[in-house]
Amino acid sequence: MDTVTGVVCPFCGCLCDDLEVTAEKGKIIGVKNGCAYSLTKYLNYQKERLPAPMMRKGKEQVQVGLEEAVERAAQILADATYPVLYGWSSTSCEAQHLGIELAEEVGGAIDNTSTVCHGPTVEAFQELGHPSCTLGQVKNRADLIIYWGSNPLQSHLRHMARYTVGAEGKWRKGRDDRTLVVVDVRKTYTARVADYFIQVEPNGDFELMSALRMALRHEEIEQDAVAGVPVEYIEELAEVLRGCYFGALFYGLGLTMSSGKNRNLDAAISLVTDLNRWTKFVMMPMRGHFNVNGANMVFLWQTGYPFAIDFSHGYPKYNPGVTSAVDILNRNESDATLVVASDPAANFPRKALDSLLGNPLIVVDPHRSATAEKADVVIPTSFVGIECEGTAYRMDGVPLKLKKVVEPPPGCPSDEEILRRILKEVKRLKEGD
Amino acid sequence: MRAILVTGRSLGQGLGLELGKFSDTYFRSATTCEMNPEDMGKLKVEAGELVRISTNHGSVTVRAIKALEELPQGIVFIPYGPWINLVVRPETHGTGMPSFKGIEVEVEAEKTREALRVKDVVGQG
Amino acid sequence: MELLIKNAVVYDPSNGIDGEKMDLAVRNGKIVEPVELNRAEVLDASGMIAMPGGVDIHSHIAGPKVNKGRELRPEDHLKHVERKTRLKRSGVGYSVPTTFTTGYWYAGLGYTTVMEPATAPLETRHTHEELNDTPILDKACFPLMGDNWFIMEYLKNGEIEKCAAYVAWLLRAVKGYAVKLVSPGSVEAWGWGGGLKNIDEVVPYFEITPREIIRGLCKVNDLLGLPSPIHVHCNDLGSPGNYKTTLETMRCVEDLAKKGRPSIHIVHVQFNAYAGSGWGDLSSGATKLARYVNRHSHVTADLGQVIFGDTTTMTADGPWQYILHNLSGNKWVNHDVEAETGGGIVPYQYRRRNYVNAVQWTIGLEFALQVKDPWKICLTTDHPNGGPFIEYPRIMAWLLSHEARDAALKRINKTARRRSLLDSLDREYSLSELTVITRAAPARILGLRDKGHLSVGADADIALYRIDPSTIDLSKDYRRVRRALRRAAYTIKEGEIVVKDGEVVRVPEGKTFWADAEAPEEAQKDVGQDLRERFEKYYTIRLENYPIGEEYLRRPAPMEVKMEAGQA
DSSP states (O other), rough: OOOEEEEOOOOOOOOOEEEEEEEEETTEEEEEOOOOOOOOOOOOOTTTTTOOOOEEEEEEEEEEHHHHHHHHHHHHHHHOOSSEEEEEEEOOHHHHHHHHHHHHHHHHHHHHGGGGHHHHHHHHHHHHHHEEEEEEHHHHOOOOOEEESOOOOHHHHHHHHHHHHHHHOOOOOSGOOEEEEEESSSSSHHHTTOOOEEEETTHHHHHHHHHHHHHHHOOOOOOSSSSEEEEEHHHHHHHHHHHOOOEEEEEHHHHHSTTHHHHHHHHHHHHHHHHHHHHHTEEEEEOOTTHHHHHHHHHHHHHOSSOOOTTSSSSSSETTTTSSSHHHHHHHHSSSEEEESHHHHSSSOOOHHHHHHHHHHEEEOOOOOOTGGEEEEEEOOOBBBTTBOOEOOTTSOEEEEEOOOOOOOOTOOHHHHHHHHHHHHHHHHHHHH | OEEEEEEOOOOHHHHHHHHHTSHHHHHHHTTTTEOOOHHHHHHOTTTOOOEEEOOOOOOEEEEEEOSSBBOTEEEEEEESSSTTTGTTTOOOOTTTOHHHHHHHEEEESSSSSOOOOOOHHOOOO | EEEEEEEEEEGGGGGGGGEEEEEEEETTTEOOGGGOOOSOOEEETTTOOOEEEEEESOOOOOHHHHHHHHHHHHHHHOEEOOOOSSSSSOOOOSSSOOHHHHHHHHTTEEEEEEEEEEGGGGGGGHHHHHHHHSSSSSSEEEBBBBTTHHHHHHTTTTOOOHHHHHHHHHHHHHHHOSSSEESSTHHHHTTTTOOOOSTTTTTTTTOHHHHHHHHHHHHHHHHHHHHOOEEEEETTTTTTTTTTHHHHHTTTTTGGOOOOOOOOEESSSSGGGGESSSTTEEEEEEHHHHHHHHOOEEEEEOOOOOOEEEEEEEEEHHHHHHHHHHHHOOOOEEEEEOOOOOOOOEEEOOOOOOOOHHHHHHHHHHHHHOOOOGGEEEEEOOOTTOGGGGHHHHHHHHHHHHHHHHHTTTSOOOOHHHHHHHGGOOOOHHHHHHHIIIHHHHHHHOOOSSSSOOOOBOOOOOEEOOOTTTOOOOTTTHHHHHHHHSSSEEEEEEEEEOOOOOOOOOOOOOOEEEEEEEOOHHHHHHHHHHHHHHHHHHSSSGGGGOOOEEEGOOOOOOOEEEOOOTTT
């Protein structure tokens, strides 16, 4: 029996690095310190696993050799005029590097899951900036925590205990030392443990934030209520915000997905920037997948942009709404898709998905995902953070090295290896042109 | 009944991600529609019975339950997954992000059709 | 691989060679005696000058801060795009270029070594990932230490040896090269939204002053025998009147200088050379600082010269960046790092007609022209803070040519011009002096023994420029000189030709230097204990996940650093 300590969990943007994973005869039998998601992943990752490389021949997917699958995948990408390379958020940075190189080589578009997650957040960053910090600053200093449009007790299960309300820091002992504010359209589990719960009308976040900014400046709000929240409550909340020593606003998809999208984030960033006049205030997006931030980082330093990048002209172009995956698909502009470590069949709106499924599709993933079922080429790979190493970036930008805890199935390559092989084959094919 | 649809993460749906998209856990979680009990009364729908959610993009059959996390009247909550993707708005308004929350939908009691399994719902046009 | 460069006019100030026509011989990546070559490729460098490859001692090119800068400036990226070729990866950018582009551009300028001067240890894994993707150049990074909790606690208790053991451990753990301080103490105060006004204010909760942090780390640096002195971004950066703090900072380590070696390197001194009491009467403190530097041998500095135009400011000086956001109204990124440091990013435009910006522009040049010994200064813009590195040739022209300065002076704010000394400063740098401040001095200050010169045994990093000193008037023909310096005729890296006429022809991997420092044994044990006890209270990751393995450096080049005799 082997126990590995300091294991970094490959589930969500919390990237908890204190897991202890025990394996016996190459099989994981126990996990300490992990949350329910983590436990479920470590103990069940073998289920619903892709058994072998497959290719669609006729109507069925049949098992093929790895060589054949790689060649077919490379052929599809090399032949395509405008392929889309999508996913990237649940694999290592090392694999993400190769994704960009591949997209550049084939002159396609590359996008990661931010596009349907915190893409609007990043768009707002580009316009307004972002007052932020690493999670330890919150743990050590924050006496006011806000979750806005985010429900950590359902999505990031250890966030509160490890980094915010329940954590013990240098100046804050724990729950009693901190005030918790939750803003949401419904009284979530997180809202139930809050000191202040503000129920906002759906699609009313922009107005509410604007009203808070007005209240902070002691401006008259002429309505009785904004977005369903009585003005007296808004004014009271403004004083709570102003009166803290160190406030931290964590925000989720409630802001990015509701009407207004990136404008909701504009309002949030403006609010937190304003608050810095009176006190120390920071904000941070609750990143969903364990390495979506890594995808943004790698894309940024190699191409200058965090997602939705088009290489069709030989250099990186960025224009969300035009070069973003869902939009390319909505307009039927692409003619092939490579999906790595993601499941757009489960995540994309119908119209975009139909377009995706209408083109040759390659899936590289350990899981038998809904997308893999529909693919023309499927290549199973090993799980990053369980069966192979890799670098990932936490929601606050801290990079960590994910460990290998057990061996992958015999002959099962990592995403990195497969992408390297596909890239090599694509270059060979293009050379022949 | 007109309502606002909010989609999002739920524990069951999240666990379902790890148990597999074809697992029972995933199916049960992602085909659940949490509703305010009074709204259910209006529609004459009991917990566990089927409802049909429709927009001008499509419609989907899901199972109604009493909201686990309090919902005001006029709002329904369904976890992320291929089911809600049949009805959400695909336009991104120049942001890349489709509309997954705060969408106007029609909700009605569903007497005939069952909730589809993943393999049938994906690839259904 | 053998190369014989013939007929170049060579500038190698380290060896007293000041514009001599001579041959340079290269073999296996090193400079050798010409007689040692057997079958060399011959490069005819007639009409060209040869210098050692450029060494940039301070340029923000890689890491979390730089990347957030890239995120913040999509509009800046539109200014320039690089297409993918068979040889080169694509890229974008002007003030915050992408990593591949950064490597290609520096090489095109004839630079072969660049230092990333500020990285938060907790996030330095990221810095190394980006440095790996910065082709051609040799590089290193400086971990930020001036607001580090362990360091402040050790220094407060007077525990220099333990502090040294910790610093040695930190350099090894994050593969860092030199000790960097940015507004020491003030950035910790910014963790609460505050800041310190001078070097004698006390850091809240830590009961230590910036003066004590600077002195303490200076002693530590010396004890460890590190190759470079402490690099210090002085407190009060950007404030009118701050030259006084800079003087105090330089004075406070005067008694710690040993054997005529510098004990402190002041980075981007221009930003800390302001006299006056407010923006309206802002004036130059360059003369006072230059005078001090002329009279003392323990200080070196790099310029931080301003270039008019649009750029992006980014420093670990969180409080200053917030002030700049309010002054300019431009968008603002803030990033504080637990138990270590902070930082901020704000786009900024330096305008000729703006009084303050014009004064800033004159200050860097006044300083460079009044410091007598070029070995004490290095040419930088604190890229991208003062301006993008791709514009270095402009600065070179201003230093080489009074006419070039004059042409620029004519166009700046008239009051700033009147108040500046520049009109009366006739001095023109010689090519030899330019070589010193762009190669020889930075390499020496950094302790990079095989760089910055063309002695036998040196790394064969050579830059050839199409400048013929016998026919060109450096002063009058400054435009031609500037163009020649912008596109190296040849850049040779580790003995291989990587650039021809400003275009990249080969893309090798550069080395990443790091200081493999040793520390007193007893102190190491104590520090190990302290880390085990306190690390996880301060941080949000485990101690075992903090150190960065050498596998993160594509071509690691550890520099074994031994303590001074009698210290072990």
